[in-house]
Amino acid sequence: MDAISEIVAIENIGKLVSGDINRPILDADTILIRDGKIAEIGWKGEIDVESAKTRIDAMRQVVTPGFIDPHTHMVIGDWTPIQKAIGWMEGALLAGVTTMISQGENNIGGLPMDPVGNKALAILAAKTYKKYRPGGFLKVHGGALMLVEGLTEQDFKEMAEAGVWLIAEIGGCGLYKPKDVVPMVKWARKYGFKVSAHLGPVSIPLSAPLMADEIIEIDPDLAVHVNGGSTSVPFSEVKKLVDDADFHLEAVFNGNPRAAVEMVDYMRKKDALNRLVIGSDTPTGNGMIPVAILRMVVQIASLNRLPAAEVIAAATGNTADTFGLNVGKIEVGREADIIILDRPAGSQGRDALEAIEIGDIPGTTLIMVDGQIVALRGRDTRQTAGCVKINGVERKITTMEDYLWGPWKFAIDRLI
Missing domain, CATH: 3.20.20.140 (Metal-dependent hydrolases)
Known part of the structure; x- marks a missing residue:
């Protein structure tokens, strides 16, 4: 992606996890990002996404703060x-x-x-x-x-x-x-x-x-x-x-x-x-x-039988509150550090949150910092059931070589 000044839209979100433990899931399916920060949150049709240079279709997956x-x-x-x-x-x-x-x-x-x-x-x-x-x-x-x-x-x-x-x-x-x-x-x-x-x-x-x-x-x-x-x-x-x-x-x-x-x-x-x-x-x-933070989220949500969205808040918004950081929550004005999660392939959970709650470790399908795409998945995260679309094109890892050795970041330009 180019400089953080470009406009980015994340659409078709299945569940939007806020990072705020008092309101763990937001009633919205679209995020608009401008100048590297979250500019608008709402529903499809309420937000003008036509000006976005990069449009990310979350394919009904779970979106959370980084x-x-x-x-x-x-x-x-x-x-x-x-x-x-x-x-x-x-x-x-x-x-x-x-x-x-x-x-x-x-x-x-x-x-x-x-x-x-x-x-x-x-x-x-x-x-x-x-x-x-x-x-x-x-x-x-x-x-x-x-x-x-x-x-x-x-x-x-x-x-x-x-x-x-x-x-x-x-x-x-x-x-x-x-x-x-x-x-x-x-x-x-x-x-x-x-x-x-x-x-x-x-x-x-x-x-x-x-x-x-x-x-x-x-x-x-x-x-x-x-x-x-x-x-x-x-x-x-x-x-x-x-x-x-x-x-x-x-x-x-x-x-x-x-x-x-x-x-x-x-x-x-x-x-x-x-x-x-x-x-x-x-x-x-x-x-x-x-994957220590992700695995700790899975451990607490599954063993303590807590809603996954609340536990994710303990790994995001609660920490931001502790240290006074402008990250960690899906909130207008916050830095657009965002991840898209999906259930691992074969999980009984219907999405990443349900997978976490039954003890399955989800995978990332997109990682974003300051509104810029970092990667689709990490070296140590699971193969996911789904993928994202970027500007209308499905972007997923299909070969064993890419799954084991990349691309995660350095070849991201060939994926978007």
């Missing part, structure tokens, strides 16, 4: 030293993750633990990912600052001016005791930072145990891997966070699956699903999983 992964441990560039793998971030993009957020670049070799080194690393990562999009499209918010001894209020002011706005999960590395970090959290908030803290025992060298009372005292915007990272805590700790706090709570794919089921069930009982956020916690010693 997924947001709020828990990654990147370094600099699209590689990970843990698995010695290149391209893991692009792999996530091709599985529907259109925005990625750092919880600390603590996988980098020679990790600095002094104030000057930490500032430098956070600024470098923030500035690097502001300009660099893995896979050409993935929006990455890097540069999450670890709290270390010696940081001053002036440091937070300087980092904010340099584009740093994230505090890496407290307890992951660096200082973690409330008496040490609470003053820094106040400075961070003064300059617009978002703050995360992890619940659980020690997980890696330099990490520290944090339990519910300590996290409540720190009062972050997000408590991460509440279902374990990857080892879980007694369920009484989880209940305390649900009952006695109001910040968002994250369940991660690289956590304890049974603890996730119990956590989500309790949050539903307490009418607190608007605080649920889904993350991956990758890459870690538990692996890099490009």
